[in-house]
Amino acid sequence: xxxxxxxxxxxxxxxxxxTAAPDVRFRLRITVGDAIAIxxxxxxxxxxxxxxxxxxAAARSLGMSYRRAWLLVDTMNKCxxxxxxxxxxxGARGGGTLLTELGREVVERYRRAEAAAYATGKPxxxxxxxxxx
Amino acid sequence: xxxxxxxxxxxxxxxxxxTAAPDVRFRLRITVGDAIAIxxxxxxxxxxxxxxxxxxAAARSLGMSYRRAWLLVDTMNKCxxxxxxxxxxxGARGGGTLLTELGREVVERYRRAEAAAYATGKPxxxxxxxxxx
Numbered sequence: 398x399x400x401x402x403x404x405x406x407x408x409x410x411x412x413x414x415x416t417a418a419p420d421v422r423f424r425l426r427i428t429v430g431d432a433i434a435i436x437x438x439x440x441x442x443x444x445x446x447x448x449x450x451x452x453x454a455a456a457r458s459l460g461m462s463y464r465r466a467w468l469l470v471d472t473m474n475k476c477x478x479x480x481x482x483x484x485x486x487x488g489a490r491g492g493g494t495l496l497t498e499l500g501r502e503v504v505e506r507y508r509r510a511e512a513a514a515y516a517t518g519k520p521x522x523x524x525x526x527x528x529x530x
Numbered sequence: 531x532x533x534x535x536x537x538x539x540x541x542x543x544x545x546x547x548x549t550a551a552p553d554v555r556f557r558l559r560i561t562v563g564d565a566i567a568i569x570x571x572x573x574x575x576x577x578x579x580x581x582x583x584x585x586x587a588a589a590r591s592l593g594m595s596y597r598r599a600w601l602l603v604d605t606m607n608k609c610x611x612x613x614x615x616x617x618x619x620x621g622a623r624g625g626g627t628l629l630t631e632l633g634r635e636v637v638e639r640y641r642r643a644e645a646a647a648y649a650t651g652k653p654x655x656x657x658x659x660x661x662x663x
Contacts, residue, residue, distance in 0.1 A: 420561040423647060427658060428553040434662060478663045499661055510654035514556060514647030521643035525560060528632055529567060530611045 419529055421522055423514045425507060434476035439469050440507045443500055446482060452494040477503070552662060554655055556647045558640060567609035572602050573640045576633055579603075579615060585627040610636070 426436035433439065445455035456466035473481045481500035485492040496504070515522075559569035566572065578588035589599035606614045614633035618626045629637070648655075 417563050419567065422559045422561070423643075424557050424559070425651070425655070426555045426557070427655070427662075428555070429662060430550050434552065435658065476663060477661050503658055503661060506654040506657045510556075510651035510658075513650040513654065517646040517650040518558070518643035521639040521646065522558070522560070524639045525568065525636055525643075528610050528636060529560075529562060530609060 419526055421515075421526075423511060423518065425510055425514070429476050432472050432476055434473065435503055435507055439473055440504055442466055442469050443473075443481060443496060443504045446494055447496045447501070447504065450485070450493045450495060452482070455494070473500075473503075552659055554648075554659075556644060556651065558643055558647070562609050565605050565609055567606065568636055568640055572606055573637055575599055575602050576606075576614060576629060576637045579627055580629045580634070580637065583618070583626045583628060585615070588627075606633075606636075 424437045427434045441459060442455060442461070445458050446452060449455050449458060452466055452470065453463055456463050459466070470482055477499060479499045480497055481503060482494050483497050485495050557570050560567045574592060575588060575594070578591050579585060582588050582591060585599055585603065586596055589596045592599070603615055610632060612632045613630055614636060615627050616630050618628050
């Protein structure tokens with residue numbers, strides 16, 4: 398799971414089950430104007446970039462087109478005060494893509510917010526789960 | 531705001547702003563198989579029913595068709611161990627629709643889970659907001 402790189406695991410990162418067991422998702426999204434600065438898809442992409450060190454490979458690992466991944470990164474770079482990724486030595490095509498310090502902080506804070514949400518929301522979520530058929 | 535009926539207010543319930551101020555949403559969704567048992571749209575509908583006492587009026591207040599609202603309620607009724615709404619005295623057309631005890635508990639637990647998420651996630655969310663342009 399990519400999020401392990403940051404030491405925080407949430408249920409969002411668990412593999413989908415094909416059973417009837419209920420699936421609980423707590424999704425955080427921060428929007429600025431019409432742009433989603435960070436949300437589930439973008440944080441997954443940042444984690445994949447962190448793991449594989451390449452935007453192309455990260456997009457592929459998520460079943461996403463390179464163009465789509467590039468647009469998500471571009472939106473994040475415009476929303477945050479500094480870029481979330483940087484090109485590694487070797488140039489735009491040869492050296493891969495790494496998270497910047499800011500990119501890493503966004504991922505870590507996002508996953509910690511999610512983990513906190515699951516932890517403190519758990520009694521209430523469990524109460525709802527008990528009401529399911 | 532409909533959620534005030536339950537004494538819990540979250541940012542999800544606040545009116546959308548047309549300014550550049552960041553919007554933070556923490557959305558809880560519980561899925562059973564292919565069906566969403568409860569999520570942002572369904573809990574809004576339950577709150578609207580609680581407030582206006584009618585499925586037709588609740589749908590209208592949310593800009594939703596009666597058919598759509600009925601399908602959301604039907605899905606919830608199938609996912610939970612008992613119905614989330616009941617028809618009030620007066621019959622299916624005359625007497626309106628009320629939440630059952632179970633329906634009220636689902637709404638209250640859902641909003642409390644959300645409120646807990648915002649409260650404990652706040653330091654991390656604030657840290658992300660500080661990184662925005």
